[in-house]
Amino acid sequence: MEIEEAREVRTTCPYCGVGCGVLAKVAADGQVSVRGDPDHPANFGRLCSKGSALAETIDLDGRLLHPEIHDRRAGWDEALDLVASTFSQTIAEHGPDAIAFYVSGQLLTEDYYVANKLMKGFVGSANIDTNSRLCMASSVAGHRRAFGSDTVPGTYDDLEFADLIVLVGSNLAWCHPVLYQRIAAAREKRPEMKVVLVDPRRTMTADIADMHLAIAPDGDVALFTGLLAYLGQHNALDRAYITTHTTGFGQALFAASALDLVGVAAATGLSEDELGRFYSLFAATSKTVTVYSQGVNQSSSGTDKVNAIINCHLATGRIGKPGAGPFSVTGQPNAMGGREVGGMANMLAAHMEIENPDHRDRVQRFWNAPAVAGKPGLKAVEMFKAVADGHIKALWIMATNPVDSMPDADAVEAAIKACPFVVVSDVLARTDTVRHAHVRLPAAAWGEKDGTVTNSERRVSRQRAFLRVPGDALPDWRIVAEVGKRMGFGEAFSYASPAEVFAEHAALSGFENDGARDFDIGAYAGVDGEGYEALEPFQWPEGGAQAGGWPEGVGTTGLQARFFANGNFFTPDRKARFIAIRPTTEIRTSPDYPLILNTGRIRDHWHTMTRTGKSPRLSQHIAEPFVEIHPADAQRFGIGDADIARVSSPRGDVLVRALVTARQRQGSLFAPMHWTDQFSAKGRLDTLTAPLTDPISGQPALKHVAVRIEKFAAKAFGFAVARQRPEPNTAPYWAVAKCKGGWRVELAFADDDIDWAGFAGSLFGTSLGAEISAYHDRDAGQHRIAAFDDDQLSGALFVAPSPVAVSRGWAAEQLSADHVDRRSRLAIVAGRPGGIDVDRGAIVCSCFGVGANQIAEAVRRGCGSVAAIGAALNAGTNCGSCRAEIRVIIDAQSLQAAE
Known part of the structure; x- marks a missing residue:
């Protein structure tokens, strides 16, 4: 690891979509430390456990530092020439659709932009898709159906202004802890604020909830269509807003009325009383924000779930206002940036539509491209099926690990192994995907590369380098540009810096943008290197259309950060569209596979642990793959707590540690997706999941998998x-x-x-x-x-x-x-300490290394609150991610004392 001169650099965190600002300090002796940026409007100095431990993940252990061809070291010229010539030959022999790029929400916007430009504008195929397809594609589709654009209406401030926050399919306490802490802080100031959690599991987020609705898997459509019907029946509609600013309400209400309250209860697994209390609370609270994440998106009905939520906000006029609106929280640091540049197979750059001939013509003229792709490309699941079928002959994977993260992962691995030509750009020399590459290209990592990212509230921030790039590694935008040059497109890819890429991206967003497109950062089209280096975080739109004045009522107004404040949208008639949705029930269990597996994340690890797995601190909290099972199910299937369990589906099986807990819904299991062949014998969870997708978004249903469980007979x-x-x-x-x-x-x-x-x-x-x-x-x-x-x-x-x-x-x-x-x-x-040594127990607070035994002892000595534990042990006083777990220990100790 080579260090720049001692200084403190403003950058952003490379984990989730909150987009936290980070101050990275490089000392004169080369030691790196990180802290939250108190001036960044996404986090105001807060960091979660993962962000706080970033300095532990930047060593060069396991790094890919030089290009490799067929497992031998090569130079850049040889590797790039091979990639370019093979792609060109494949196009000549099989056509442009025989090539595919599979990219990542961890790429910077500049990387994404160049990759999308090469594929859609110069190769002439739309076969570029992203792992964000697994994350928020259903939100994109729902936004476009309702608003005519992929627009997130609100801002993080709305979480503090709201009187009611409905969290749907989101374990915010673990997956977006900084936003969770923002809500917790707001509740301390305004105890009258209410929080409802809709989740099959009683996650740590339930600790903050006034009401936990332990909904049946995929019951969300029924829940929110039932809410729409309730709003209509109880005169809780904003009829003036509906009449003036929307279309399709009558059809949507008719479809939603297909189920009465009894039917909704049956479809959701909730009682009529629970439904009535939730519905009446929503109806009575004008400042309502509905925050949703993967529990909504990762479903075969994900787009309908998104629109069922949006329907309720449109029906009550709760959108574009402080403290009101639907809010999709993304899982990756630049999933939003990828959407902006068109890094998905069914999108053009700058929020333009690939099916629209005027949009294609505009992009082609701007790029001076030979042929812009004329039809949508293959979405992620379709793409790897096409690789398996032999239709895709050359595949370039960038900054992602599909062998572990795609559904039906064993089939995906077999497809990649059989593909005639596979290129992988990555920072690590060995991952479950990199090992199958014919050409391995070393990419610059976080801390080494420069660019921008966009967070969940449309805020663009700079990610800055503070380490010298090691070995022969290069930033992804430059690698792609070099391939473009070698394929004969030199003038279009002659970028000298990421600032030039960003300026072109900004210029395209404002090109012929009369306010009909939401995404516009044209104000930055003329940015130079100095201006790019000094770029402060900003929310879009901030560009030519806005500066010249949006058409009346369109988009934002003045410096207001919310969209749709005036009730006008990006549809042809400027009205939002209600979507008529009929709830359906799909039974996927069978006598052979009687349980439903819900997959997800844990607090201190992220994705496939290629970064967090380097950190001792982050590996303490949960150190092995596991499955949560309800006590009744554990008894039924002969599973004891801490047993090794085999979980099987028709596609494969995994071996994981069993955790018996009443926080898990009966009939369902939960297991995290992080473990790979690099960290476990048989923990690759997505070997179980099916390539079943939402018919509109193409997003796979990773949270509803029919499985069985049995005890592994360990001797x-x-x-x-x-x-x-x-x-x-x-x-x-x-x-x-x-x-x-x-x-x-x-x-x-x-x-x-x-x-x-x-x-x-x-x-x-x-x-x-x-x-x-x-x-x-x-x-x-x-x-x-x-x-x-x-x-x-x-x-x-x-x-x-x-x-x-x-x-x-x-x-x-x-x-x-x-x-x-x-x-x-x-x-x-x-195997245990003697004398005065202390057994801390299982680590609860990763920031300060405080264990469960220490917390329990402090409770026994009189620390009866999270604040008291913090004062005594420091636990929970840094990132706050562990506070819910601390409260669980306090409650358990209090219960024991009462007995």
């Missing part, structure tokens, strides 16, 4: 810590996680007749001179082996016939000890 369980990364490939179940000083690993074995000393030696990679301390009780199936080199712990293995009961966090801490004395060696073999 021995293990836990180990090791200085070097362990390779426990002989164990049918293993999961590794980074810790300070080394690695920790969970294990399970189908056989207990194993040479444990030999297994430990291979796990630790111990030297011949290592000192071994061991304890064996073969009759009880207990084995404990520790190896020491130069008075330091090299590794320790604990084996038992049931899940190993040792102090995991404490054992892992011993790897970083400079000297291990005899007493400590005995404690390590025992």
Whole structure:
């Protein structure tokens, strides 16, 4: 890692779509630290646990630093010439649609823009799609159906102005913690604010909710069409707004009335009383914001869910006003930027439509392109099917890991392996996708590259470099531009800097934009390098159409940040469109697959852990793949807490740790999607999911998967810590996680007749001179082996016939000890601290390393609130992501004390 001169740089976080500002400080000795930017309007200095740990993820361990061709190192000229010539030859022999780009919401806008321009304008195909298809494509489709444009109406300020916030399919406390903390702070100031959570699980977000509606999977359409019918029946409509600013209300209301309250209750799994209380609260509260995320989008009816929500806001005129509106919260840092540049297969650049010949003509003239794609391309699921079928001959994957994140992941992996030519641009040398590439291109990482990103409230921010680019790595925009040049399009891709790309992107947004298009940042068309470097965060639109005056009532007004304040939209008649939606019920379970699996994220990891998996701090909270199961289901299927469970679907199976919890809805399971072959034996969750998509958006249904569960018949369980990364490939179940000083690993074995000393030696990679301390009780199936080199712990293995009961966090801490004395060696073999050492328990607060045991003890000593725990232990006082879990521990301890 090469460091620029000591300074503090304003940049943005590379994780979720909140778009938090970050101050990255590089000290004279090369140490990097990060903190929240107090002046950034997205977060005002707040960071979540992941953002706070960014400095732990920027080392060069595992980096791809040089181009590779067929596993050998190559130079840039050779690699780029091969990519360009193969693409050109493929086009000549099979046509432009034989090529595809699969890109990412983690690309910067400038990267996205150049890739989209090359594919749609110069290759002449729209076969460029993004992993954002898995994230928010249904929101895009719903916005376009209702508003005539992909427009997010509101701002984060609305979360503070609202009197009612409805959270739908969003575990905001874990997935967008900074917004969660913003709501929590607003409630402290205004206790009368109400929060309703609509989620099958009782997530940590439920801690803030006045009402939790534990809805049945995919019951959202019925819930919100039922709400629309209720609003009509109870005279809670804004009829003047409906008449003046919308069309299609009568048909939408008629369709919504197909179910009465009894029918809605049956479809949602909620009681009539719960529905009545929610509906009456919504009807009575004019300042209502409905925040929704993947629980809405990742569904075969995702677009209808989005429009069912929007219908309710249009019917009450609650849109474009402070504290009122539907609000899609995106999952990736630049999913919005990708939408702006047209990085999806069914969109043109600058929010123009690929099906519109006038839009195609405009883009072609602006780019001076030979042929703009004339029809939508293949969406993500379709794209990989086309790869499997042999229709796509050359595939370029950028900054994403589809072998782990796409539905039916084993089939996707097989398709990529069989594709004649695969290029992958990535920062890591080995991921489950990179290993199948014929050409590997080293990309610059966060902290090394310059560009812009757009967050969920349409705010454009600069992401700035503060590290020198290592090895031969290059930013993605430049890699793509170099390929474009070599394909014969030199003049169109002769960019010298990301500032030039941004200026062109801004100019296109304002080109012939008379206010009929929402996206306009034309005011920045003339930005130069100095202006680009100094660019402050801003919300669009900010451009020629706005500066010259929007047509009356269109878009925003003056400096107001909300769209549709005047009730006019981007449809031909300037009216919003109600969408008539009839709720349907789809039964996907069967006697063979009787449970519904809901997939999602956890607090401290993100996507496929290529970044968060580097951080010891972020790997402490949850260190292995798991499945949550309701106690009644656990009893039905013979699953005990901490057992290893096999979860199967018709497409494959995974092995994960079982967590029995009443927070999970009966009949449903939950498991996170983060684990890959790099971190687990059999934890790739998307091997289970089906390539079933929303018919409008093409977004896959990743939260409604029919599965079965059974206990894995483990005869021995293990836990180990090791200085070097362990390779426990002989164990049918293993999961590794980074810790300070080394690695920790969970294990399970189908056989207990194993040479444990030999297994430990291979796990630790111990030297011949290592000192071994061991304890064996073969009759009880207990084995404990520790190896020491130069008075330091090299590794320790604990084996038992049931899940190993040792102090995991404490054992892992011993790897970083400079000297291990005899007493400590005995404690390590025992697996628990002795003397005055403290067993912190499972880590709850990642920021300060505070464990559950410490919190429980503080409660027993009289700390009865989250604030008191913070004062005593610092837990929950930095990012705040753990406060809900702290409250759960307080409640549990209080309940024990009462008993």
